[in-house]
């Protein structure tokens with residue numbers, strides 16, 4: 613079974629679905645590579661207008677990095693290779709010249725919240741929770757999530773979410789401005805398409821122009837340096853006994 617599903621609609625939407633529901637849609641190398649290829653396709657193809665990223669099943673949008681695959685990374689150098697690979701992908705998602713949406717079909721935790729933060733809009737199913745829970749693993753955001761969060765949310769809200777490191781009810785995420793629309797259970801894809809229909813009515817050059825203008829502030833050496841320094845800091849913490857122990861506990865919890 614493929615780790616990712618890709619669909620292209622007649623109206624210009626590309627749907628990228630992480631298809632690992634049995635792992636709560638955790639991200640491994642295969643998902644990273646497919647996401648990178650999809651971002652390239654959306655950037656280059658003049659018929660594609662919007663990229664929507666979602667997860668398969670009803671339980672999770674994405675549970676972050678695949679801890680069972682990445683727990684063999686012990687040194688900060690090993691960790692940095694993996695973290696900066698995904699960080700580079702999320703940076704290209706952040707600065708993509710087409711609108712992007714994270715469609716939260718279920719909970720988002722850890723790197724799953726970083727993936728969602730890299731998107732322009734977050735539409736979420738009612739009743740779910742989302743959390744930057746990295747602190748409970750003895751690490752910080754490793755894919756540039758904090759740099760992006762501080763750009764997109766008011767300072768105190770962003771800091772609160774990172775420091776509390778818990779799963780927060782999605783209604784609070786709406787209040788904080790992280791989630792832009794709540795969806796009901798029924799036919800979420802159609803609800804998403806309806807929310808996107810005004811954007812889909814615009815031409816690709818118009819969409820591109822506004823997005824390029826919007827993301828210009830992040831295409832600077834200053835922002836990139838901050839973004840990759842955050843990733844480096846996570847790599848340092850990845851080596852710690854606290855992190856090793858937290859991951860061991862999660863993987864052996866049954």
Ligand SMILES: CC[C@@H](C(=O)O)C(=O)SCCNC(=O)CCNC(=O)[C@H](O)C(C)(C)COP(=O)(O)OP(=O)(O)OC[C@H]1O[C@@H](n2cnc3c(N)ncnc32)[C@H](O)[C@@H]1OP(=O)(O)O
Pocket residue numbers: 634635636638671672675676677678679680681682719721722723724726745746749752753754755862
């Ligand atoms: C690497 C980058 C870093 C970052 O920058 O942030 C990260 O992302 S670190 C990873 C952070 N994520 C987590 O710590 C999440 C860990 N998962 C959970 O807390 C829970 O699984 C859940 C997401 C809250 C879902 O809970 P629940 O619905 O009760 O399901 P289970 O816990 O029983 O999980 C089912 C199944 O899925 C496996 N799983 C879940 N998350 C991951 C993951 N991130 N990596 C690998 N595997 C994951 C879990 O082990 C179960 O598998 P089986 O035991 O084989 O059934």
